[in-house]
Amino acid sequence: MIMLDDLYRKIVMDHAKYKRNYGAMDGERDIHKIHYKNPTCGDMMVLYLSVKEGRMEDLSFEGEGCSISMASCSMMTELLKKHTVGECLKKRRAFERLIREGHREDGIELGDAASLQGVHTLRARHNCALMPWQALDRWLKEQKI
Incomplete structure (x- = not known):
């Protein structure tokens, strides 16, 4: 199990250091911009969404925070x-x-995000891992979804 933990740690650190989809989104498309601040530690982010015909066409973010929150974004x-x-809601x-809870759901692919499973044991860091997903929740609520 230690080797798997090391692999997960490397994946998390890679995402924290080399953030994918980092930066403001611009262009001709309809872009939603959601500001979010982690209430427990002060990490903050802006989530950018471009949704077309009920599908997440593009996503990006800007922000500052700990390795867990930035990797999760x-x-x-x-x-x-x-x-x-609908698929995003299931993944969320x-x-x-x-x-x-530390449990994976059968049939729901979480990709690299599954490497954050160990955060389950660090209750104080739950909101760090959940920060971008909570920003998504804010947008879903605004859209009444």
Whole structure:
């Protein structure tokens, strides 16, 4: 199990250091911009979404925070691109269960985000891992989804 933990740690650190989809989104498309601040530690982010015909066409983020929160932002933006809003909701619920309960849901692919499973044992870091997903929740609530 130690080798697997080391692999997961490397994946998390890679996403934290080399953030995927980092930067403001601009262009001709309709872009949603969601500001979010982690209430427990002060990490902050801006999530950018471009949704077309019920599908996450593109996602990106800007922000500052700990390795866990920045890696989670990077992982989430990669994971949700090109998926329908309904698929994103399923992945969102599965990821929260992974973090809060430490359990993976069968049939729901979480990609690199699954490497954050160990955060389950660090209760104080749950909100760090969940930060981008909570920003997504804010957008879903605004859209009444």
